Amino acid sequence: MSINVFSGARKVLAASVAMAAVLGTVAVTGEAHAAVNTASAAAAFTSPINKFNSSDFVNGIWKTTAGLSVPATTASIAAFKPGTYIKFADGQVRKITKVFKVGVNLSVYVDGALLDGKKVGAPKTVSTVSSAADTSPAPVVPAPEVSKPGSEAPSGISYSASINNFSNSDWLNGVWRKSPGVSIAATDASKSAFKVGVAVKTADGKTRKITKVQQVGSNLSVFMDGAALDGNIAGAPNKLATQSGSVSTPAPAPNPAPTPTPAPETSVSSGLNNYTNEHWVNGLWRQSAGFTIAATAANQKSFVVGASVKLADGQVRKITKAQLNGSNMSVFLDGATLDSSRHGYPKTVSVISSSGAVEAPAPAPAPNPEITPPAGKPGDGSVRLVGVNLSAAGFGAHVALPGVYGKHYSYPEESYYKKYADKGMDLVRLPFVWERIQPKLNTSLDSAELARLMQSLDFAQKHGVKVILDLHNYYRYYDKLIGSKDVPIDSFAGVWKQIAQKVVNHPAVDGYGLMNEPYSTNGLWPQAAEAAAKAIRTVDGKRWIYIAGDRYSSAYHFPKYNTTLVNSPWMRDPKNNLVYEAHMYLDKDYSGNYADRNEKFAANLGVERVKPFVEWLKANKLRGYIGEHGVPDFSPSAMVAMDNLLSYLRQNCIPMTYWAAGPWWGEYVLSLDTLSGSYRPQLPILTKHAAAANSCTSIGPLQ
Known part of the structure; x- marks a missing residue:
C-alpha cells in the first residue's frame, strides 16, 4: 500500500489517525478457548471429520494414503496421538501412525489400507477407543467373496472378478495396452483379494504376480509382472482370478523390467541427489516411484515424459512425469515404489530411450528436496496461501526518518503472530523501512533496529509462522530514487546482502521482498531488482526472493508496466527461486482508498483485476504472489468479490497476504485489528480459505 503520491492517502490517513488515537501499542486479545477436561485419559473422544473434497480428499478422507482431516481443537490435539486407536463410522478400528497440525486442522494418518471417504467420511465422525473391548471391531476390509461351488471358476482359483469392458486409446477390452494390467470393478471383495504380491491367473492360462494396484474411481487397475497382455485373448468378457495354489514359475524381483527396449539413439546418465528426509531416502521419493537429480540442461532434455530409464539393478521404467524444483528435477516412473538400497544414491540412472508415451495417471508432485519451499505447511506439503501484512514497523515514514521507535513506528507484538497462526494464517509480510535498518547509506545495519526485526522473527518462529521481509520504500531512500547518483543501485544491493547475512539462518524467514x-x-x-536478488543469492541460495512490479505493483497494470522486468534470462531461471509480486485493490482508481462508500463491486471484479498478472505469469512460466489486497468493512459486495478472488488464487496456487493487520490501526476500514475490537467481516473469509484444502506443493502458477 502506498504512502506516496497516487495511492498514498491509504496509509498516510490510516496510520496518522491510528497514531493520533493510540500513540502506543494496542493490546489485542485472541479468541478465548474453552478449557478441555483431560482428567480421564481413558475417556473416548469424538470429532467431526472435515468436509474437504478436492483432488486430495473425499469427504475429508485422503485419497492417496490412509488418513483423514479433523479440526485442530485443543481436545483433538490432546486425543489424536500416534499409537492411539480410533474407530470409524463403519466400525473398523485403526491405529494412528502420525499426526500433523496444518493451520486450523489436524491431518491424522492411520495404519492399514486406504479409507473409503464415501463410507467413513464427513458428515460422519471418528472416535478414540475408550476401552480394550473396542479394539475388536469389524475388520478393516470385508473378506473377499469366495467363488461358489459349481461356479465356472477353474480349479485352484479362490476368487475371480470380471474384467471391465473398456476399449479406447489406453485399453483394449479392459486390458491396459502399454504394460501388463487390467481394470476390474473396485468392490470390497476385489480390493481385499487383489493385492501386491498375490498370484493371479488370466484367461490365456498364464499365472502372474501383482506388482501394483490403483483405485481409480469405482474401478481397480491391477498391474502384473511379465509382458503386456493381449486384450483379444485375456480381456472382457473374461475374468481375472486369484490363484490359490503355488506359482509354478519363480517369483520375479520387485518391479521387474518390462520387455527389452531397442537400443536408443542417445543415452544420458545422471547421479541421484543424496537427499534423505521425511520425503526422500537416498534421493528416492518415499511415496511412489520417483527420484531426484540435478536439473542440468542435458537432464532436462533427456528425462522427459515417455522416455525409458534404466535403474541400477537393470530394470527399465517409463517416465510418467518430470517436474523442475529449483536446481533439481523430480522424475516419476510407472510401477511400484523404488528400493533405496538397490536404486538410491550413490547409484546412477540412465535414459535408454527418448521415444514412446505413457498416459498412466501421474503421481502427485514432489517438493524440492534441496529446499522444501518455505511457504509449505508441515504435514501435507501444501503451500501457505493465505496470510496477513503485520504493518507497524513501516509507520511514520512520511513524518520522520529514521524516526523514533515507539512514537513514529513499532513492531507487532507476539500476540499478533499467535492470533493469526491460530486462525491458520501462518504467512506474514512484515514491512520495515530502509532508513531505519541502515540510517546512513553504505554503512553497517543499525543494531537496535536489527534486534527488533530479529525479535519479530523469533515471535513468528515460536508460533510456526513464516515471514516475508518487505523493504517498504517505494524505490526510494530518504526520498531519493534508487539508481540516482545519491542512491546507487550497488547500495540497494548492498543493504539486502547485509540483511540476508543476518537472517540467513533464521528458520522463520520465508523470503525477501526486495521493494514495496x-x-x-x-x-x-x-536492473536494480536483479542486482539485489543476485546479492542475496551470494548469501542465501534457497529462500524465495519476491520481486514487485513497477507502477505500484498493480496486478491489473502489471503486463503493461513491466515489459522489461524479465528480459534477463537470470530473472526467468526457475533455479533462482524468484516470485513476482503484485498488489490489487477493488476501488475505481485501484488505490485502496475506498473513498466512495456507496461504490458497489462486481462479484468477479477481483478475479478480473488479478487475471492480467496471472496470465503474464503463465505466459512467462513464472511464480507469483499477491502481496497486498484489502477490502473495506462497510461493503458486502466487496466481501463477495474477495471470496471469489481467494478461490481463484487458490486454484492457481498463488499466495496472498491481506492488507492489513497489526497494532496502531485505529478503526481503519481495511484492518483486521481495530482499537475497538469490533467484528471484522473480512476475517471469516480469510480463515475459510486458509483452512481450505489445496494440492499445491509450490508457489504457482508454475508447477
Whole structure:
C-alpha cells in the first residue's frame, strides 16, 4: 500500500489517525478457548471429520494414503496421538501412525489400507477407543467373496472378478495396452483379494504376480509382472482370478523390467541427489516411484515424459512425469515404489530411450528436496496461501526518518503472530523501512533496529509462522530514487546482502521482498531488482526472493508496466527461486482508498483485476504472489468479490497476504485489528480459505 503520491492517502490517513488515537501499542486479545477436561485419559473422544473434497480428499478422507482431516481443537490435539486407536463410522478400528497440525486442522494418518471417504467420511465422525473391548471391531476390509461351488471358476482359483469392458486409446477390452494390467470393478471383495504380491491367473492360462494396484474411481487397475497382455485373448468378457495354489514359475524381483527396449539413439546418465528426509531416502521419493537429480540442461532434455530409464539393478521404467524444483528435477516412473538400497544414491540412472508415451495417471508432485519451499505447511506439503501484512514497523515514514521507535513506528507484538497462526494464517509480510535498518547509506545495519526485526522473527518462529521481509520504500531512500547518483543501485544491493547475512539462518524467514510498490523508477527497476536478488543469492541460495512490479505493483497494470522486468534470462531461471509480486485493490482508481462508500463491486471484479498478472505469469512460466489486497468493512459486495478472488488464487496456487493487520490501526476500514475490537467481516473469509484444502506443493502458477 502506498504512502506516496497516487495511492498514498491509504496509509498516510490510516496510520496518522491510528497514531493520533493510540500513540502506543494496542493490546489485542485472541479468541478465548474453552478449557478441555483431560482428567480421564481413558475417556473416548469424538470429532467431526472435515468436509474437504478436492483432488486430495473425499469427504475429508485422503485419497492417496490412509488418513483423514479433523479440526485442530485443543481436545483433538490432546486425543489424536500416534499409537492411539480410533474407530470409524463403519466400525473398523485403526491405529494412528502420525499426526500433523496444518493451520486450523489436524491431518491424522492411520495404519492399514486406504479409507473409503464415501463410507467413513464427513458428515460422519471418528472416535478414540475408550476401552480394550473396542479394539475388536469389524475388520478393516470385508473378506473377499469366495467363488461358489459349481461356479465356472477353474480349479485352484479362490476368487475371480470380471474384467471391465473398456476399449479406447489406453485399453483394449479392459486390458491396459502399454504394460501388463487390467481394470476390474473396485468392490470390497476385489480390493481385499487383489493385492501386491498375490498370484493371479488370466484367461490365456498364464499365472502372474501383482506388482501394483490403483483405485481409480469405482474401478481397480491391477498391474502384473511379465509382458503386456493381449486384450483379444485375456480381456472382457473374461475374468481375472486369484490363484490359490503355488506359482509354478519363480517369483520375479520387485518391479521387474518390462520387455527389452531397442537400443536408443542417445543415452544420458545422471547421479541421484543424496537427499534423505521425511520425503526422500537416498534421493528416492518415499511415496511412489520417483527420484531426484540435478536439473542440468542435458537432464532436462533427456528425462522427459515417455522416455525409458534404466535403474541400477537393470530394470527399465517409463517416465510418467518430470517436474523442475529449483536446481533439481523430480522424475516419476510407472510401477511400484523404488528400493533405496538397490536404486538410491550413490547409484546412477540412465535414459535408454527418448521415444514412446505413457498416459498412466501421474503421481502427485514432489517438493524440492534441496529446499522444501518455505511457504509449505508441515504435514501435507501444501503451500501457505493465505496470510496477513503485520504493518507497524513501516509507520511514520512520511513524518520522520529514521524516526523514533515507539512514537513514529513499532513492531507487532507476539500476540499478533499467535492470533493469526491460530486462525491458520501462518504467512506474514512484515514491512520495515530502509532508513531505519541502515540510517546512513553504505554503512553497517543499525543494531537496535536489527534486534527488533530479529525479535519479530523469533515471535513468528515460536508460533510456526513464516515471514516475508518487505523493504517498504517505494524505490526510494530518504526520498531519493534508487539508481540516482545519491542512491546507487550497488547500495540497494548492498543493504539486502547485509540483511540476508543476518537472517540467513533464521528458520522463520520465508523470503525477501526486495521493494514495496516501486513507481516512477526511470526504467531502472529491472536492473536494480536483479542486482539485489543476485546479492542475496551470494548469501542465501534457497529462500524465495519476491520481486514487485513497477507502477505500484498493480496486478491489473502489471503486463503493461513491466515489459522489461524479465528480459534477463537470470530473472526467468526457475533455479533462482524468484516470485513476482503484485498488489490489487477493488476501488475505481485501484488505490485502496475506498473513498466512495456507496461504490458497489462486481462479484468477479477481483478475479478480473488479478487475471492480467496471472496470465503474464503463465505466459512467462513464472511464480507469483499477491502481496497486498484489502477490502473495506462497510461493503458486502466487496466481501463477495474477495471470496471469489481467494478461490481463484487458490486454484492457481498463488499466495496472498491481506492488507492489513497489526497494532496502531485505529478503526481503519481495511484492518483486521481495530482499537475497538469490533467484528471484522473480512476475517471469516480469510480463515475459510486458509483452512481450505489445496494440492499445491509450490508457489504457482508454475508447477
